[in-house]
Amino acid sequence: xxxxxxxxxxxxxxxxxxxxxxxxxxxxxxxxxxxxxxxxxxxxxxxxxxxxxxxxxxxxxxxxxxxxxxxxxxxxxxxxxxxxxxxxxxxxxxxxxxxxxxxxxxxxxxxxxxxxxxxxxxxxxxxxxxxxxxxxxxxxxxxxxxxxxxxxxxxxxxxxxxxxxxxxxxxxxxxxxxxxxxxxxxxxxxxxxxxxxxxxxxxxxxxxxxxxxxxxxxxxxxxxxxxxxxxxxxxxxxxxxxxxxxxxxxxxxxxxxxxxxxxxxxxxxxxxxxxxxxxxxxxxxxxxxxxxxxxxxxxxxxxxxxxxxxxxxxxxxxxxxxxxxxxxxxxxx
Amino acid sequence: xxxxxxxxxxxxxxxxxxxxxxxxxxxxxxxxxxxxxxxxxxxxxxxxxxxxxxxxxxxxxxxxxxxxxxxxxxxxxxxxxxxxxxxxxxxxxxxxxxxxxxxxxxxxxxxxxxxxxxxxxxxxxxxxxxxxxxxxxxxxxxxxxxxxxxxxxxxxxxxxxxxxxxxxxxxxxxxxxxxxxxxxxxxxxxxxxxxxxxxxxxxxxxxxxxxxxxxxxxxxxxxxxxxxxxxxxxxxxxxxxxxxxxxxxxxxxxxxxxxxxxxxxxxxxxxxxxxxxxxxxxxxxxxxx
Numbered sequence: 001x002x003x004x005x006x007x008x009x010x011x012x013x014x015x016x017x018x019x020x021x022x023x024x025x026x027x028x029x030x031x032x033x034x035x036x037x038x039x040x041x042x043x044x045x046x047x048x049x050x051x052x053x054x055x056x057x058x059x060x061x062x063x064x065x066x067x068x069x070x071x072x073x074x075x076x077x078x079x080x081x082x083x084x085x086x087x088x089x090x091x092x093x094x095x096x097x098x099x100x101x102x103x104x105x106x107x108x109x110x111x112x113x114x115x116x117x118x119x120x121x122x123x124x125x126x127x128x129x130x131x132x133x134x135x136x137x138x139x140x141x142x143x144x145x146x147x148x149x150x151x152x153x154x155x156x157x158x159x160x161x162x163x164x165x166x167x168x169x170x171x172x173x174x175x176x177x178x179x180x181x182x183x184x185x186x187x188x189x190x191x192x193x194x195x196x197x198x199x200x201x202x203x204x205x206x207x208x209x210x211x212x213x214x215x216x217x218x219x220x221x222x223x224x225x226x227x228x229x230x231x232x233x234x235x236x237x238x239x240x241x242x243x244x245x246x247x248x249x250x251x252x253x254x255x256x257x258x259x260x261x262x263x264x265x266x267x268x269x270x271x272x273x274x275x276x277x278x279x280x281x282x283x284x285x286x287x288x289x290x291x292x293x294x295x296x297x298x299x300x301x302x303x304x305x306x307x308x309x310x311x312x313x314x315x316x317x318x319x320x321x322x323x324x325x326x327x328x329x330x331x332x333x
Numbered sequence: 334x335x336x337x338x339x340x341x342x343x344x345x346x347x348x349x350x351x352x353x354x355x356x357x358x359x360x361x362x363x364x365x366x367x368x369x370x371x372x373x374x375x376x377x378x379x380x381x382x383x384x385x386x387x388x389x390x391x392x393x394x395x396x397x398x399x400x401x402x403x404x405x406x407x408x409x410x411x412x413x414x415x416x417x418x419x420x421x422x423x424x425x426x427x428x429x430x431x432x433x434x435x436x437x438x439x440x441x442x443x444x445x446x447x448x449x450x451x452x453x454x455x456x457x458x459x460x461x462x463x464x465x466x467x468x469x470x471x472x473x474x475x476x477x478x479x480x481x482x483x484x485x486x487x488x489x490x491x492x493x494x495x496x497x498x499x500x501x502x503x504x505x506x507x508x509x510x511x512x513x514x515x516x517x518x519x520x521x522x523x524x525x526x527x528x529x530x531x532x533x534x535x536x537x538x539x540x541x542x543x544x545x546x547x548x549x550x551x552x553x554x555x556x557x558x559x560x561x562x563x564x565x566x567x568x569x570x571x572x573x574x575x576x577x578x579x580x581x582x583x584x585x586x587x588x589x590x591x592x593x594x595x596x597x598x599x600x601x602x603x604x605x606x607x608x609x610x611x612x613x614x615x616x617x618x619x620x621x622x
Contacts, residue, residue, distance in 0.1 A: 044512075045513055045514055052421055052428070052429050053429060055418060055421030055424070056421075056426060056430065057442070058484075059422065059439065059443045059446045059488070060438055060442035066453065066457045069456075069461050070453070123356065127352060127353050127356025128353070130356075132357070146607075147360075148360065148361075149610055150603055150606060153538050153602060154367070154602075155542025155543070155571055155602055156451075156542070158371070158574070158595055160575070160578075161574055161578055161595055162367050165578070192363055223346045224346055225349045226342065246448070249448050250448075253449070253450025254450070255544070256544050256575065259575075280450060283455075284452050284545055287459070301456055304456040307450055311448055312445060314448070315448035316445070319441060
């Protein structure tokens, strides 16, 4: 480096950038000056590394801000309403005088649509993933997979609209029920939102199972179906479990579908054809008409806290499963 | 034919695979059915006037021009927020992070941010941007909220793009004496750029279709005027659909307008996604470094 000629140092400029190139020119004429330049580069690199690490941590900061601002507004409610009355109360009449802020029916509403929709979405979503991984030829796969991705990008308001305009009248007429805006309809639409999540994560998990395990099973004379149930699925179980939980979390947090299709009655449902008012729908429907800083306003933020904690719980469980039971090569099977 | 005979086992395999085929068919038919239905009903209300004129006659006639423009403003704002932050975060993940506690925390943060319900983002945007920072219900507040919402999408796609750049590229650059940052800026980022752009298109599509986050932060039911600053409220396509379908006084009368708006939104969102998916597939196939 110390006997580098000026011409060579110019030649290195485009790669190293003008400043570093010029600095190297100086270094060539006076070797002792090398250390500070190296140090300066190191300093710069350190700063750049810090900046990018900060950018990486930004998501964590946003999560913290979300928690902070939900609680900042939400806790005011608990000056007048006790936590148990809020969670377990069975009457949600926020605009009455005196108002009732019991979100029991809203929680049950959220749970019911989440549960029913996963009963629909899990078999279909996992089935579709197995089709992609095992049955479809590569050529068909190439065409079918984007279809699933397109379903994922369908805006939720469109699904809500379809549920309201198409499915609801159909259901009402065919089943002779008072309203088509009910748990079953909302669950059908939510299932369509959850299926792409379930399918794509399950498929990734199926592909992560080592090929040689399956080949060994086939070589022993097992059919592809036997290989699938005894080798592939056990190996991919944690991934499929993660997919199911994330799909359920998606269904629980989804807003527009339940706002438009679930019917909006804050009651404890007794059948699939009852209307419910899940938590996201309550927040979305009532925030617009609530005076800023009123008890009702704080109550909606408090519902936001409950919803946030529930979905966070789902996501943490999913992350735990996928980390804990991850298939790392054939050895752990 | 016994339970264990080869033909019985083969039959079970065929039956099971038929069930999987059926599952995929149901999924695809639902998508196709929805698209076809909207296309058939919406095509009739599409016209140049519908796209280029504001609503008239208390929303029962006219077009959706302000809503289209509002959605474009909000989406552009969102990607301006999410792209720099997302790309920087993905550079950290793929180029700088080493296995350790910080990486674990970052991954957990991104995963959980992706799982936050959109209506909670709306509350957060209302609390932080609209009220605390005093931005009011505005394009700015809505764009920031949507930008944070699509951040995990952009990070995920960018990281995948960066990881697809072969490590030999980096090693060659480092071996020539370039520093890590010079390597990233001059070698890795240019190679990953198409993938990063694809990811941002997916993010744009997501932002354009979201309703709940902009309900309390940016959207208004009706403005006669186009926004004149980033502090204006705007109409937006998804919110327009919701309001027309649920809250108008002429719900049945405006049905054609609703179908038309749904069709425009679907064309916008699915069009963007389709472009992203096709370019990605093509890139994966042709790129043999």
